[in-house]
Amino acid sequence: MLRVQRLVGDVVGRRLYSVIRYDLPPVSKVIFGQEGTNVDKRTLVSGERKQRTFSDRSQLKYARRLVVKLGSAVITREDGNGLALGRLASIIEQVAECHHEGRECIMVTSGAVAFGRQKLTQELLMSLSMRETLSPSDHTREDAGSILDPRAAAAVGQSELMAMYDAMFSQYNVKIAQVLVTKPDFYNEETRKNLFCTLSELISLNIVPIVNTNDAVSPPMYIHDDTVVPGTGKKGIGIKDNDSLSALLAAEIQSDLLIMMSDVDGIYNKPPWEDGARMMHTYSSKEQVQFGQKSKVGTGGMDSKVNAATWAMARGVSVVICNGMQEKAIKTIISGRKVGTFFTDCPSNSTTSVDIIAENARTGSRVLQKLTPSERASAIHTLADLLIEKKEQILEANAKDLEEATKSGLEKPLLNRLSLSAGKLKTLSIGLKQIADSSYENVGRVLRRTKLAENLMLKQVTVPIGVLLVIFESRPDSLPQVAALAMASANGLLLKGGKEAAFSNKALMELVKESLQSVGAQDSISLVSTREEISDLLAMEKHIDLIIPRGSSDLVRSIQKQSQHIPVLGHAEGICHVYLDKDADPIKAIKIVRDAKCDYPAACNAMETLLLHEDHLNGSLFTEICNMLKHEGVKIHAGPKLATQLTFGPPPAKTMRHEYGSLECCIEIVSDMDAAIDHIHKFGSSHTDVIVTENDATAKQFLNAVDSACVFHNVSSRFADGFRFGLGAEVGISTARIHARGPVGVEGLLTTKWILEGTDHTAAEFNEGKRNWLHENLPLN
Structure with missing residues (x-):
């Protein structure tokens, strides 16, 4: 838990101050301050920093300075009439929680125009109603909204929006301040410096700044401008919408994390409605993306969001683009869960995403299913032989795990489960050969044959379940066992082992891949060795058909509790x-x-x-x-x-x-x-x-x-x-x-399908008495 201690001093003769004690690791950065404070002023305009972005999602819990951008689609209701107050209240609650945890929060918000338009539309409708009484016409609500000037709506909505924010945040004892900006504020050296000194001062006073463009006076935001930033000789980002504004602010104040909330789940490799569109949970500047149309509500489209996010990422800000309509999105992201698209260029994220691995497992399962029983058995025999041939390198890897586990104080029962030996490997090899020898009548085995009518034959045959996710603790010997069972049953397989067996699992997985390569199905089984949270894997119902936890009762109970859409096979306790x-x-x-x-x-x-x-x-x-x-x-x-x-x-x-x-x-x-x-x-x-x-x-x-x-x-x-x-x-x-x-x-990893073969049969013929049912049970062979 983050512990927060606030000491509020007297404002007479000295500044109000706030002291916050963090249980977060120290972040090496320069904090902006007032004139006369010991601050490197070059960072105010350079947009550069030494700190790299976080390398993976698990580190986001350490984000100390946070910028949250609320897009128009998040703020406004689906019908366009006013603000989505319930959704906004949930977001404010999360920001307030982050604030009380000791994080420095800044919000960039849309909504002034929408709020003002709602208020003015009501006034106009009342006026139109009075005129209608005197002089009937065809005026409607749409007419009232269409004649409103956006700048006038913004002028009305800005004060109303801030009053609403103030009322909501005050419920959590959080002070806020409005900071209105226009594009020229960033390209004038004096106003630029004043802006960021103001933001720094508000943060030091434990106040949440809420930043918005002053749409009452601002030029149209669709004008792109790459004006050179004063004092740097470098081009800044063109402020054409709140996406680019939030990116610029996040970079300038050296934020650790920028969360851009929109009405989409994240970045797709192509427009989501097109065939082959795939959600990208991790994005780097090397990714290729096809963009669709712009937002129906705001001024920024998906290309604008990606450009702003990559610009901020290049300046050391970690970025997540997510769906602001998802419940508890901010807190879920900070907890390390796989929500939205995470932007990073760090090498540790260059590995294949678990989504791709799962898709490959599905394809690999179909490759295994097409193989003959002898080909599947051959791959298992190969794996069994490799366990003996390469036992030295397996035991060497296992020794590393045991050494690390002993240093970390792993309990003796878990150490026993972790340990491999030549005897265990020999027993494993024998067991795998048993699986291979008994796998000839697994997939495609006929369970029932029925003659429904003349020339209409029905049979029920065994088929693989699809893609399995097996989560196991400590016991690396589980890996080749489960892999062999998956091969025999032609199932795709994702394996998630415990970190205490990382070296052993990696060595064993290399042998599994080698055995599968001999039959061209190397992608059917993979070890999920990334830092994906188990909770994220449990949400992959589109890719995973069955979860099998192997480990402690606590692990099994946790998996059974968390998995809401994927069935779990296992036992919570062995009493x-x-x-x-x-x-x-x-x-x-x-x-x-x-x-x-x-x-x-x-x-x-x-x-x-x-x-x-x-x-x-x-x-x-x-x-x-x-x-x-x-x-x-x-x-x-x-x-x-x-x-x-x-x-x-x-x-x-x-x-x-x-x-x-x-x-x-x-x-x-x-x-x-x-x-x-x-x-x-x-x-x-x-x-x-x-x-x-x-x-x-x-x-x-x-x-x-x-x-x-x-x-x-x-x-x-x-x-x-x-x-x-x-x-x-x-x-x-x-x-x-x-x-x-x-x-x-193997039999427990199979399900069935029905195969019906006829000539030109139709159901109507039986209803009309042209054909007769027989329903005759036939021998299986």
């Missing part, structure tokens, strides 16, 4: 139970419990709660189980019922619905199998639940009654795994009840 029935074999019970809890306690299929039939409290099994767990270093928590039975027992569990993910577990007692099932349904997460019993009838009832993705009898919960199930690997474990459930292999 797995092992129930020791009264007829459980003690030796089997101890062996299974030890493996379920201690083999890999960080895994989602590890036991978190042990349920004991109450009869075992009077026997030796309870003591033997507790001794075994203590010997293995497991910290035990007592459930409510167990705690009441023991005078000196383990500490009570804070909750029965908890995934420990470590050498900890809870023990609770139940009266019978039905009570165990009730407990599992109440506190479990529908992941994996186990019964240990020698009574087959009891086991059968448990297996049928427990509503979980995996239900086992006399085996460890750790078997809930794609490799152990013979799937080769898994893309994740799903606890959902729609689509895939449990360990998700």
